[in-house]
Amino acid sequence: MVIALSIRLFPAYAQQKLQRHAGYQVSTLGALNVGVYEGAATIGELKEHGDFGLGTFEGLEGEMVALNGDFFQIETDGVPIRVNKEARTPFASVVSFSREKTLRTSGLMTYAGLQEAIDRQLKTRNLPQAIRIYGVFPFLRVRSVPRQVLPYPPLAKVVxxxxxxFELHNVRGTLVGFRMPQYMSSLNVMGYHFHFIASDFKTGGHLLDGQFLNAVVETQTVRDWQLGLPETASFAAATLP
Structure with a gap:
């Protein structure tokens, strides 16, 4: 169970428009960092808020990728599996993705170079952005983490x-992610955060680094960010930053 808290990042003068540009988040990055891995919401509940996003699973068991309404779990074998609506998450972010802008990059770029190219085309860096990137990637370095057991260690220690x-070469697929403004750093990952899934659904993970050749970048500005706070004993007792 979660308690809903809505953070209006844009004037609520057009409720219907805001609903189309709303993000939804379960718990906070600060809670995840200190080891609050108890499931707070189900995938079925997440699907009510969006069809695109990322996160993790109860016990920090692998990486979550949500794409086109399908939710995948990528464990330490690197293989995505579709999860059912009863699976639980301690931390996740989703939107109903609707492309607003498309950036077609040219040539080979580093991860840092790609971020700079996206930054240049944003009207503002003070609103969250949902970002979908697809193409054939010359190189990606991705990771996953195993399920933890109580007492849960902090996230930094697990990582x-x-x-x-995993190092992937010449792989076709999609990067699912967000760019979060600095003032939201205690809630979510500041800056760019992506999870990858291959088009053949054979591999994926949390993006650490990569090379990008003629990648297609689609962005959506998120003007309403809804936060679901866990009604769990571990969250209630945690010392949060």
Missing amino acids: KEQQKV
């Missing part, structure tokens, strides 16, 4: 000691 890293 440092247990993450499984």
Whole structure:
């Protein structure tokens, strides 16, 4: 169960328009960082708020990718599996994706170069952006993490000691992600955050680095950000930043 908190990032003068540009988030990055991995919402509940996004699963079990209404779990074997609506998440962000702008990049870019190219075409860096990138990627470095057991260690310790890293070459697929403004850093990942899934659904993971050749970037500005706070004992007892 979650308690809903709506953060209006844009004047609510057109409710119907806001609904089409709303993001929904379960819990906070600060809670995840300190080891609050207890499932707070189901995938079925997430689907009521969006068809596109990312996150993780109960116990920090792998990486979540939501694309075109399908939700996938990528565990440490790197293979995506579709999950049912009863699966639970401690942290996730979704939107109903609707492309507003398209950026067609030219030539080979680093991850940093791609971020700079996207930044240049944004009207503002002070609103969240949902971002879909697709194409054939010359190189991607992605990761996943295994399910944790109680007492849960903090996220940084899990990543440092247990993450499984994969290097992918000339792989076709889609990057699903967000660009979050700095003032939301205690709620979500500041800056760019992507999860990858291959077009053949054989591999994927959390993006660490990559090379991008003629990638197609689609963006959607998110003007209403809704936050679902967990009604769980672990969240209630956590010391949050």
